Amino acid sequence: MLQRWFSAGIATRRLVVVFCVGVTVIALVVRYSDAFRDAQDTAKANAALDMVDRAVGAGSSVFPDQGVLVEAGGLIPPGGTFTVAVGEPQPGWTPLTAGSAELFLRSYLLPRRLDPNAEWIVCLACDPNAFPEANAIWEGDDGISILHREQ
């Protein structure tokens, strides 16, 4: 057996195979526990979230107040339309609020569609004079509100 191993280069090439498997197994031992622990930690962190946190997801990074997302989802009917009006950034806004609010709302509020002439206006420190026929239905902090205009 050993003679066969060490003849005709069998030993060399099999040592290369054993080396590759050995390195892989060592890396696996190191990485497996880390990956398993990371998955456990993520599971725990996700379980600790409340229903709104889960439903809103990345919206918590885009909006300073989850309330606007919850209220918009409740006030605007599924077949309704909305528009987003963004004014000057306010002190409580996140770095993403001004630039990503409209894109996030378009995604989050589907099947509600974006329409410049919509009945509903999500106002982020917008100029109320631009919508003279609209009434504020909900007002949150940081200059964020939801307006409704009769059509």
Added chain:
Amino acid sequence: MTPHAIIGLAALNGAYAVLGVAILWAFRGLPRWVDALRLCGVGYLIGVAAFGVAWTQLLVVGVDFNGWGVVLSLVGGTVAACAVGTLLRRPLPRGYGDPERQASPVSVLITASGVAMTGLLLEALFRAGRLQSLQAYDAWAFWVPKAKAIYFFGGLDEQVFTAFPGPTYPPLVPVLDAAAFHAMGSADVVTFHLQYWFLVVGAVAAIAGCLYRHVPAWLLWPPLLLVLVVPRVASGLLTPQADVLVDAFFAVGVLLLALWLRDGRGWRLAAVATLFAAAGLTKREGLLFAAAAILVGFVAVPARRRAAWLRLLAVTAVVGAAAVPWRLWYRSHGIGGEAPANAGAGGSLGRVGDSLRLSVDVFFDTGLWSVVPVVALIALGATLVWGDRRLGGFVASVLGLVFLGGAWVTYSYPGVPITADEALNPIVRYTGAIVLLAAAATPLLLTSVWRSGPEEPG
């Protein structure tokens, strides 16, 4: 999140597996139940691919996507596959043993350990995914809105598919997500992370099932498990984007192509055509991956089997035909092409070097991929010296071409900075496909070195 939604998702994914296994039975035959079990992962991926490719074409021609359509297409596809199998007089599976593989007790123990460790990890991922909120930018910015549009509006809604970011990205993943929404009964963007868990389970089962008969257990499980737990792969397995799926289609397709080059069994090529067609409709680079693998396949066909070129041409035709309608749809809606404007002709020589250097740095970054690339390269070198040189040359050429493709992507978009920052340059997620293929091919390569030379066609 409700048990009802999870049961719906399980039923949907079970239906994908049944469809794919029925297709395998029709085109390959499954003599024993152990064959059906061994190939259920490959069958699942084929079922997902066939469903996604078919519905992409149906959506392009305006067919309404709804719950009944999902059910009818899965049932109809399965019945059609069974009818083909019956016409081809395929016998029903009989018996449970595997006469072609007499496993030693040690091999059984290693297989059991590999399955147990994989299962333990997947169980932890299941718990992480079932309450996961939607966080990744690409997911909430366009993948999920496209899925919601298909779910709510029943088709390729123009406002969503043309005005959201990534309008040229193909719709196969949104189709699967929309089917998941129907299966769950709502557009539940929390529980739907489990759809990606099912895809990961299917991909792992597919790779293991492809290799099981061709490599010993002690060479199969370590690389397969390692690639699942390396930092970049482990952190992105359940991210609701298209990267994991396109990588799985590509890696399993290349494995099947490598095995076809060895034994010439036609069902493998039919599976390759389905998987590569799906890859081209999953992400834009899927077409690049498929083209690289098929091109190398043409070169690698043994001289005595030149007739096989015709079969490869048929695969090329299937992949191309599947890719065209979606491209025509978005072009007809005024959206520009997905390739760079000058195809890379306008860059500088310095940028060529920088792009290549970046690709090398990312590929060998152990913080992302651990030792997977290094071990794969040693295995490749050893195969070229002592093992099955045709297999080694094929895998090396596919990996090399796809690697150069990644450098070309960085080079040819002047607006893409030379950085591994994933928010600015896609090279890291692109390299995931190379690493997955490297890991999946490592057992085959090492086996050919251990046994010294090519495996006898079975």
